[in-house]
Amino acid sequence: MLTAEDKKLVQQIWGKLGGAEEDVGAEALWRMFHSYPPTKTYFPHFDMSPGSDQIRGHGKKVVAALGTAIKNIDNLSQALSELSNLHAYNLRVDPVNFKPRFSLQFLAQCLQVVLATRLGKEYSPEAHSAVDKFMSAVASVLAEKYR
Amino acid sequence: MVHWTAEEKQLITGLWGRVSVEECGAEALARLLIVYPWTQRFFDNFGNLSSPTAILGNPKVRAHGKKVLTSFGEAIKNLDNLKGTYSKLSELHCDKLHVDPENFRLLGDILIIVLAAHFTKDFTPACQAVWQKLVGLVAHALARKYH
Numbered sequence: 574m575l576t577a578e579d580k581k582l583v584q585q586i587w588g589k590l591g592g593a594e595e596d597v598g599a600e601a602l603w604r605m606f607h608s609y610p611p612t613k614t615y616f617p618h619f620d621m622s623p624g625s626d627q628i629r630g631h632g633k634k635v636v637a638a639l640g641t642a643i644k645n646i647d648n649l650s651q652a653l654s655e656l657s658n659l660h661a662y663n664l665r666v667d668p669v670n671f672k673p674r675f676s677l678q679f680l681a682q683c684l685q686v687v688l689a690t691r692l693g694k695e696y697s698p699e700a701h702s703a704v705d706k707f708m709s710a711v712a713s714v715l716a717e718k719y720r
Numbered sequence: 721m722v723h724w725t726a727e728e729k730q731l732i733t734g735l736w737g738r739v740s741v742e743e744c745g746a747e748a749l750a751r752l753l754i755v756y757p758w759t760q761r762f763f764d765n766f767g768n769l770s771s772p773t774a775i776l777g778n779p780k781v782r783a784h785g786k787k788v789l790t791s792f793g794e795a796i797k798n799l800d801n802l803k804g805t806y807s808k809l810s811e812l813h814c815d816k817l818h819v820d821p822e823n824f825r826l827l828g829d830i831l832i833i834v835l836a837a838h839f840t841k842d843f844t845p846a847c848q849a850v851w852q853k854l855v856g857l858v859a860h861a862l863a864r865k866y867h
Contacts, residue, residue, distance in 0.1 A: 607849040608845075608852040682829055682832070686832060689833050689840075691840070693837050693838075693840050698751050698775075698776065699772050701751060701755055701833060702751075702772075
């Protein structure tokens with residue numbers, strides 16, 4: 574469960590990105606495609622070359638959605654309701670036995686790596702913990718309607 | 721039989737040469753205990769684990785973190801025989817320590833984030849991809865002798 578302190582930390586960390594959100598999103602996706610090649614199967618129509626417009630565009634979308642989630646951190650279920658429907662019914666990104674480790678968790682790992690490379694020491698254990706919990710909560714909401 | 725390209729090996733050993741096993745190990749284990757507090761169940765005799773600060777400063781955590789990462793260093797010296805390298809440790813973790821192998825994957829991901837925070841820009845997507853492969857294989861090797 575996200576505590577008040579967790580929520581504050583997540584908002585703080587997000588605030589430190591200072592306009593680089595788009596880059597962060599694109600980089601997280603790029604890292605995900607390279608560390609977890611099966612995730613590419615959800616984007617067969619994408620140009621996968623470095624700096625691809627599609628990756629940038631999609632990264633921007635993902636990060637905007639996370640930004641919205643962070644602004645509505647007290648009601649993730651509602652804030653992400655549309656996306657939850659989309660992932661469950663249209664995209665059907667595999668949840669792999671419904672344990673927390675599923676494709677969306679790979680994106681969470683890569684997003685955290687991007688945050689860590691940009692923030693270095695500032696990505697403290699407490700911040701790491703808060704963001705990890707937040708991304709788990711986001712993944713849970715997105716998985717809610719799978720069945 | 722795992723296959724490593726020369727480039728992959730270079731990305732591993734090149735980075736490893738710049739890692740302080742003691743600092744990195746301590747940090748990784750501390751973060752495991754902070755971010756996934758249920759893992760503290762394996763360390764009842766470690767003393768004060770009551771807060772992130774306590775965990776980060778705990779000498780037993782630091783010592784054990786160093787031990788764990790030193791063993792990781794052995795794997796890096798034996799990239800072509802991870803199974804052999806971890807055979808005994810796998811039995812130990814199953815028969816004596818009773819550790820759910822899922823914890824190896826958690827620690828692996830945490831190690832990646834610690835490396836990312838430490839090396840920032842130098843922890844490139846290519847670097848991350850190779851290291852994710854490595855931690856995955858180490859986790860697999862450690863789980864191999866479970867019965």
